[in-house]
Amino acid sequence: MSGMEAWYMDESSEDQRLPHRLNPNQPVSREQLQHIGVYYWKLNADIYENDPELQKIREERGYSFMDIITIHPDKLPDYGNKVKMFYEEHLHLDDEIRYILDGSSYFDVRDKDDRWIRLAVSKGDLITLPAGIYHRFTVDETNFTKAMRLFIGEPVWKAYNRPADDFDIRMTYVNSLRSS
Template sequence: MRAYYFDNLPGDQRLDHDSGTPVDLEYLRRLGLFLLTIPLDTVWEPEIDQIAKQQGYKFRDIMDITKHGLGDHFESSLKMYFTEHMHDEKEIRYILSGSGFWDIREYQTEEWIRIEVVPGDFLIIPPGIYHRFTLGQSNEIKALRLTKEIPNYNSHARGLETDGSSARGQYLDSLKEILVV
């Protein structure tokens, strides 16, 4: 897993768009993200089971973002995932195959921080953080999703209503200590 500032240059969103300015993963952890690599060539299931038990995640399914998996909805789904949004719940993924990018909106600067994920990467994005997702150049990704209950994958596009939501407010409150200028 690696992270860097997005270059904001035009072109295919599935390209790296690496500005050349890396972002330390520890900084992302301070922003509330949980980042871990659990290699697929190890016995990874017990470690995922332990995290799920500790966090109360009871439901699992496989996210299959491939042309085969999404069929006629592939292109429209990619467009939807790449629209800036947030969730009321944590977004939890363990990457099984393929690659992708989660772009996280840095609160104070409004810059995009791009997080590249590959098989074995595990991430939790907190509720209330603006982000977007796209595939990598492999044009496919499969990931294990974890949720506390039967999943509700509703997202909320960025706007005045989401800016004022309780999930956004709680997220911003969590940043107060680390964003002291």
């Protein structure tokens, strides 16, 4: 299991589900992602219901809430609009924690210079995006991903589309980048 791959995106407006790699490819390392507050684990998704490793992460980080979403034309009501909505650039006031149980998809995040980095996630990948980071989500060409959504306390699904620079959490996040 090699784990998640990340790279800088091209500027093309072609189908969002395509990889959008630069030519030549510009990979992004785990360390580079950590500098912008994005963290990643590889777990065994086949045992997610009783996985001691997942339990440990949840306990250490206080991820008390959990639900599961399946993103597929047959499984998600109003699929077309939802996929469009997830792909609007936005931020949250809380961390976004996603554990991919099946399938594959992309999370795009902005780096310090406002360039898009694409994270290719697949079964077994658990990622956390920090509160205040601009990001978006899309399915890939398989049009299928099943993900566990984790949350500290009560879930708040509110997304604030860009521009949302006036939020305290955005300013806190931007300031944290300066110090790292």
